[in-house]
Amino acid sequence: MNKYELMYIIDASCSDEEREAFIDKVQNMVVKAGGTVDTLDKIGLKKYAYPINFKTEGYYVLMNFQAEPSLPNEMESKMAIMDHFVRSLFIKK
Numbered sequence: 001m002n003k004y005e006l007m008y009i010i011d012a013s014c015s016d017e018e019r020e021a022f023i024d025k026v027q028n029m030v031v032k033a034g035g036t037v038d039t040l041d042k043i044g045l046k047k048y049a050y051p052i053n054f055k056t057e058g059y060y061v062l063m064n065f066q067a068e069p070s071l072p073n074e075m076e077s078k079m080a081i082m083d084h085f086v087r088s089l090f091i092k093k
Helices: 016-032 071-080
Strands: 002-011 036-052 055-067 085-092
Touching: 002 016, 002 071, 016 036, 016 055, 016 071, 055 085, 071 085
Parallel strands: none
Antiparallel strands: 002 055, 002 085, 036 055
């Protein structure tokens, strides 16, 4: 298993319940694939450096996890079609 760091941005216009549901879905993707979530840091609303989809801020989440090497690509494709998703960045530690 490899260690990864995932930073992703959720649309700021979604409600708190929708945001928590999104964060839970991302965590469950790791757990269902046999990985473990080490830390989850909800950074909160931050301004973008430049507008993305005509919006200027988003909700940032940082997650450290351990998983098989194929999981980040799989997660990235699943997250791309989820509602309220803006951007993500996976880093192998």
